[in-house]
Each structure stands twice: as C-alpha cells, then as structure tokens.
Amino acid sequence: MSNVRAGRGAAFSSFMQAVLHSYSLLFFSQHRGFAALLLLATFLNPGAGAAGLAATVLAVAGARAGGFSRDLTQLGAYSFNALLVGLALGTFYRPAGSFWLVLAVGAVLALALAVALSGWLGKNGLPILSLPFVGTLWLLLPAAEQFHRLSLSEGSIYWLNDVYAVGGEQLVGLAQRVGGLAESWPLPAGLTTYLRALSAVLFQDSVLGGALVAAGLLWHSRIAFCLSVLAFAAATGFARLAGAPPELLTHYDLGANYLMAALAVGGVFLIPSARSYLVALLTVPFTAVLVVGLGKVLGAASLPVLSLPFCLVALLALYCLLLRPAPGRLPLTPFQLYSPERNLYGFLNDRERLQSRLYVHLSLPFRGEWRVTQGYDGGLTHQGDWAQALDFMVADAEGQTYHGSGAALPDYYCFSKPVLACADGVVEAVVMHIDDNPPGTVNTQQNWGNTIILKHLDGLYSKVSHLRAHSAQVRVGDFVRRGDVLARCGNSGRSAQPHLHFQVQATPYIGSRTLAYPVAYFLQKTGRGHELRSFTQPVLHAEVSNPEPNALLSQAFRFQPGYRLSVWAATGPEAPAQCWEAFTDAYNKTYLRCHTTGAVAYFEHHESSFCFTGYYGPEQAWLYLFYQAAYRVPLTYLPEQTVADTFPLSTVVRPVLKWLQDALAPFVLFIRPTFALRYEAPDNPYHPRAMRLRSQVALELPGRRQVQSRAELDLRDGALAGLTVHHGTQTVQLMCSPEAPALC
Secondary structure (H helix, E strand, O other), rough: EEEHHHHHHHHHHHHHHHHHHHHHHHHHOOOHHHHHHHHHHHOHHHHHHHHHHHHHHHHHHHHOOOOOOOHHHHHHHOHHHHHHHHHHHHHHHOOOHHHHHHHHHHHHHHHHHHHHHHHHHHHOOOOOOOHHHHHHHHHHHHOOOOOOOOOOOOOOOHHHHHHHHHHHHHHHHHHHHHHHHOOOOOHHHHHHHHHHHHHOOOOOOOHHHHHHHHHHHHHHHHHHHHHHHHHHHHHHHHHHHOOOOOOOOHHHHHHHHHHHHHHHHHHHEEEOOOOOOOOHHHHHHEEEEEEEEEEEHHHHHHHHOOOOHHHHHHHHHHHHHHHOOOOOOOOOOOOOOOOOOHHHHHHHHHHOHHHOOOOOOOOOOOOEEEEEEEEEOOOOOOHHHHHOOEEEEEOOOOOEOOOOOOHHHEEEOOOOOOEEEEOOOOOOOEEEEOOOOOOOOOOOOOOEEEEEEEEEEOEEEEEEEEOOOOOOOOOOOOOEOOEEEEEEEEEOOOOOOOOOEEEEEEOOOOOEEEEOOEEEEEEEOOOOOOEEOOOOOOOOOOOEOOOHHHHHHHHOOOOOOEEEEEEEOOOOOOOOEEEEEEEOOOOEEEEEEOOOOOOOEEOOOOOOOOEEEEOOOOOOOHHHHHHHHEEEEEEEOOOOOEEEEOOHHHHHHHHHHHHHHHHHHHOOOOOEEEEEEEEOOOOOOOOOEEEEEEEEEEEEEEEEEEEEEEEEEEEEOOEEEEEEEEEOOOEEEEEOOOOOOOOO
C-alpha cells in the first residue's frame, strides 16, 4: 500500500513539475522559483490566472494521455502555448459558463499545434516559440465573436470584482492595499514602463506584476535580465530616433516582442558573448519593422499581431545562423540547458576540456618509450605541405640512438621494432619493396620509403613511413584495430638512420600534404617522472610513450549500462541508502542516475581516462559529491603528477560573487573553479587491490585561491569502496558497494 501511495505521490509531483515548467518556459527557463513567481503574477488578475492554470493542466494531461514525448512534456514544451492561450482568453473574456468550453478547445488546439510544429520545425533544428499560441488565437477570436454567451471581461477595468468573487471583502482590501502601494511607488517613468512591459507578457498592465516577473528573471539569470534591460533601452531609443508612432511601443509589444526577441537570440540560441549582445541589439529595428508592417497587414483581416514579430525575428536569425558552414565567433548553443549562464559556462568548459568529442582518438604508433627527433615545422624535412609530421627514434639514458659503432642497422635501438596502428581503420595502401639504406645514406628517388596508409574516416588517414623492407603484417583492404602490428621500423627512403615517420592527412595518397592532428593520450617523461598529456602533439626532444591503463582504476570507473552501486552514510543511519545506476541515453551518452534524488551525472570513459561531463540535480545530493570528487581520473597510475582540470562556472555557490560573474560573463571571466587530483601509493605496486585518490576543488580569484572542498576516494577490489568529502567544518563519509541487489 505504501508503494502505491509513493508511486501516486511521485506521479503527482512529476505532473506539477511539468505545469510549473510551462510557466518558466515562457522565458526559456526551467527555474521553479521563477515559475512560482510567474504563477503568482498571473493571479493578480484572478480570472486570467485561473484560465491560464486550467489550460496548462489540460495541455499537460493531454500530452501525457496522447503518448507524446515524455521529455518535452516534462519540460513544458507542449503546454506553455496553452498557458498563453488561457491567459489571453481569461483577459479578454469573463471566465464563466461557456467560456470554459472555449478554453478547453483552445488548450487542446494549442497542444495539437505545438506537437505538429515541433515535428516540422524540429527537423530543421528550430523551436516552435509561441507560434501555436498565435495560430490558436487567430482561429478562436473570430469564432468567439459568434459565441453570444461569451461576454467580454471587465477585469482590466473592474478587476476588483474578480478578486471579490474569489475571496470576498477581505481579499479585496488586501488587493487594494498591495496594488495601490505598488502603483503609487515613486518610480521613474522609464522603470515603470519597463515593469509594465514585462507584465504584458502575461497579458497584464501592472507594475506589481512586472516587479514579480523582473525579480524572477533576475533570480533565474543575470544575463537574461541584463538583455531585457538592454533591449528595452534600445527599443525606446530607436523609437525616439526614428520618430516612430505611439503604437510601435505598446507595453505588450515591448515585452512580448522586443524584449523576448533580444533574449532569445542574444542569450538562449547563441552562446552569450559581446557579439551575441550586439546581435540582440540588431533584433530591435527588425522587430520594429515587423510590428508596424504586420499590424497593417493583419489589421485588414481584423487579426492581432500578438507575439508574431518576436517569433519571426528569432526564427529568421536562428535559421540563417544554422546555414553557416562554420560557427565562427557566434557559436550556437549546442545543447540547451535553459539558462544563459549554464549554456555559456558549459560551452566554455567543454571547449577547454572535452577535446575527446572533436577528434578520433589516435595513439602513438609504437610500444615503449621513443624520442621525438623532428616535430611539427621541423628544421630538416618537415617543411611546407609536409610540416605537420613527427619523427621518432629510441634513445638510451645517454641520449644515444644506437649501441656499438652505429655502422650497421641492427645497432639502432628502433630498428625492426614493431610499428602499430594508431587507431581502428582499413589499410588503404602498402609499399614494401624498397630496400633499407645503410646508415648514413639516403634514397631520394623513393622519398617516403616503405609506407602503410590507414583510413580511419572519410577525410582522415594516418601514414607511417621508412619501414623495414618486406615487414608488412597487413594487406590492402584489411581491417585493423588500434595497437595491431602493421610492420617493422626500418631505414628506407629518405632516411639516413632508422626512424619512424608518422603523419595524419586528409587524402589517401603517398605524398599527401600533412594535417595537424593531436594524439589523444600519451605519457611524456619529465624530471619528476611522467606526465599524462591529452589531445596535443608531442614536441621536439620529448620522450613519449602510450599510457598503460591501471587494472584497478580501469575496473573501478567502468560503469557499464546496468551497473549499480549502493551508497550509504558511514557515520549512521540518519540518511537512507541510495542506489546509483548507469544508463545510456538516446544519443549514446552514458550517465549515472541516483534513484533516490533523481540526480544525473554524465560521464565519458576512455581507455586512458574517466571524466564527468555534466551534472543535473540538487547540489546536496551525494552523487554531486562524487561528481566533484572524481571530476577527472586518468586511468594510468601517475604517482608524481597532480591532475588538473576546470569546472564550469555554474558550480560556484557563493551568491554575490556568482551573480557578479554571471552579469559580466559574456565579456570577462574573473573566477576559475579548479579541480586537482593526486594518487596515493597502492597496497601492492605489482598487483594492487586497494588505492586512495585525493582530490580538491578550489576557486581561483584575482590574487588569491580559496579551497572549497577536499575529498578522498577509496578503491578496493576493482570498485569504489568509499568517498569522504570535507567542506569547511563539515565531513560527509559514504560507503559504496556494487553488491546489494536488494537495495538497488
């Protein structure tokens, strides 16, 4: 019975979240506090507020009953247009009698148009915005003129009548005091107009309603708030300069068209930046033209313009930007997080640390440690069209590349060493008939010597040259895996002593021009040991090798879909145990989900590295502690190295500092949240069964560094066994086990 009640409670909570998201999505947000303020603001006109809520509930219920996309329904994407329809009808007509039937028809029609337009526009990567709302009202308003039992609302004139109907004289008295106080605020005329413009998005003309919307907008996003102020100033300034007619700047057009167009283009669809702010400003004159032009055209058909100018300007801008062959300096938001700050911080963070998504993972084409004897733009042969290439040799502790006299090829350490495939691919070309040169001589007639070319993708090939004659282990057309032996290192072609030439190219021909391309992961020898480098090119004289994954680390962080981890507090039973489970989403992205809190942490697992890529959920959740503690973990044991990384700025929790950074983020970043991790010695250096990792989260500010938290990760028998996090004077100690199926 308790499970049934819990299930019903969860279903009701999910339903109400979808309703709330419908309100916040009016401003491209999923902020529930903002949604609550918008819901409250709509009830400043009780009839309109009730109609809007009823239409939203009906649309959410209809979307669920119709089996439409669960994710889009939960976001409010199918229902926010129905909310606008309800607010508009509740403002225009008196909510009584047949009104509710018309409202139901309008909500269902808005839902149907939202679903249909989502499918049509979504194929081109375009949002529906408020087009379903506009279309629904264009159909309903002319039809409503024939419904004689519908009476026009006097709420905007005698709004206290609606208040009296809801709460009697006591509520009327309270409304008079609050409303009168708000309207009597000694505010500058410009601020009053701005607040009324914000309230007009909800079909009101209220300073108090605008103040609630402005407060919610500021709470949700400092960037969005700044853009709204900027667009308001630009619109009023443009109207003065152009000598525009009064109808150009009604409160509704200011809020629902000018402000919304600038917010959508400058802060939602584009990654916020100084350039996106400029584009937001450029939407103002285009919106003005559409407001006036569409007013004339649609006025002839007795149809209102509503928010159509905003929709057309935003869609036109977005579609034109989508047609660019390259994003340039105005990148579009790749994954919508429904917050300009999160979009910006996530984009900057991913660009800096998630190079793995941009490249095929290439490894070094050999075993053991080799030295770079000629790098990119080398002074010998790596010039012009062939500048982006690498030459490797094996050197001893004294830096010598051979033993003995060096007069014979076998004297050279690298001669006849295996040459490996740098990544999976198909053998495109094999040349093996060229004799190896005696040391000190070169073959300029057959410059590249014995060569093998692999095709990894269309337009991406790798080439190894100067191979030993007749040493090929593959033939043209063979499929090879990363690490498969292709041939042996030799001294053929233009090569005075045995070495391996490695390059990446865009075409399959021997002699193709080279292409700058990073090696995914490699170890570079330093004075203190070895450092792991990622997605860069080895430099001249560097001694490099492929990282060897540590079995304990690799197994402990291998969260395959279906893997479950039980987590409980070590200090007592005051908090219930939790179950984390690994999943794969529709885009083949892997994530951990906490069944108790609903928190989700996305991650990537590669042969040499584990890292978290995103977190969605409450920051009080234990999964968030794990996300921060194991933000990046190289799967190679590196006792001498401190692994460093950066968090997105959305992880900053100090409100004043964060809000200031948010407002300035499109122009300058002065906060840098950092991550650092070190390895402690395992229990057994040869066959480790236990190991501890220590990590630290800090804020780097101008002139100082503040440690936010420290953590210890305990690994045992190939699994996460414990997590301890120290934050100030508080310590959270968790125990973990993959073996508790009854709990999970």
